[in-house]
Every structure is written in structure tokens, then in C-alpha cells.
Amino acid sequence: RLAHELIESQTDLLLRSRLVAALQNLTSSNQLVLSLDRANRQKFRKNLHYFLTEVRGFLRTI
Secondary structure (H helix, E strand, O other): OHHHHHHHHOOOHHHHHHHHHHHHHHHHHHHOOOOOOHHHHHHHHHHHHHHHHHHHHHHOOO
16 A cells, blocks of 8 residues: 555656556565565665665655
């Protein structure tokens, strides 16, 4: 739901597509699975770092 709201809030189509791609990578890249084991947490942290780096510039609000 939050992801959908973030996507819908973007009026620029380029930024919207970048956000969609970053959100998809957050949950699916690096062979991430729904598990809480150590290796999976490390993969998620790596994905989260990439996500934050990718979107921080255009998601900042004042």
C-alpha cells in the first residue's frame, strides 16, 4: 500500500518508472526469499542500500 502511494505521488513519468524499478529490486534482486536467516537479511540490507541510493534524491520532501 505504501509503495503504491509513493508511486502514485510521482507526477514525472521518468521518476515514477525509476521508483517502480527500485521497489521491484528491493524485494526481488539478489535471489531474495521470504526467510529471516542471516544470509537473506544481508541480501535485503544490500538491496535496501541500493534502493535508498537510487531514490533518495527524488523522494526528499521539504
